Amino acid sequence: MKINIMAVGKIKEDYINAGIKEFLKRLKPYTEVNVIEVDDERIPPNASGAQIEKVKEKEGERLLKNVPKNSYVIVLDVKGKPMTSEGLAKSIQNLQLQGYSNITFIIGGALGLSQKVLDTGDYILSFSHMTFTHQMIRLILLEQLYRAFKIIKGEPYHK
Template sequence: MNIKFVVVGKLKEKYFKQGIAEYAKRLSRFCKFSIVEVPDEKAPENLSQAEMDQVMAAEGDRILSKIKDREYVFALAILGKERSSEEFAKELKDLTTYGHSDITFVIGGSLGLTPAVLKRANTQISFGRFTLPHQLMRLVLTEQVYRAFMINEGSPYHK
């Protein structure tokens, strides 16, 4: 199984890098895990709606260029479906049971994801209505993917 994150922007914070590296190491016994970073679009603070759409479109094109046809895609979106850790674990297990061995998670930039990226996604997932920095979301998502594997293994990690 391949788990890939396609994310906008570089991770600069050492503490996030360390946390993600730890979970990536733990995940290595379950899957091939990778993170693909696409450049964020440089933009001034006060953007018009047209400029925001332009920034999102550029980032969206970069994201879509990193997704292959056969990949099952989860787009992280505030309005996506919320799941419990157990539901998420079952969903991942079911996907692999039904032949989806390439699973991709997309985390957009600060403005979010374009309709084109959301349309390409097989499903949208939400971690609640909080707005979180996309750098922190990478760490949270990595931990939740690891937790899903541990739940599916019957490990006490989840307790």
């Protein structure tokens, strides 16, 4: 099973980059994780609602054209459905049994995701009712993936 993380924009904070690097290293023995970043769009100051929608659509097109075939797509959105860590572990196992070779997680940029991207998701996942930065949520997702693989293998990890 290959995990793809598709995200809008780069990680600029060194402390987040260090955390991402650490969890990518920890995940190596369990699965292949492929991070695909697409460029974010510049937003004009005082952008109108319509301009913001256009920017989200452009970023969304970049994301969607990179989604690998035979992927189960999990879109991260604050308004999505919650999932427990055990639930994520079970889902990964079930998807493997169903013959999926890829799980693709999609993370939006500062403005969030277009409706088209949200409609593409097989599951819309919320980590909390609170909004995190796109940089922070990438690190949180990687920690949860690591936790899921520890659960799948029955290996100890922090409670």
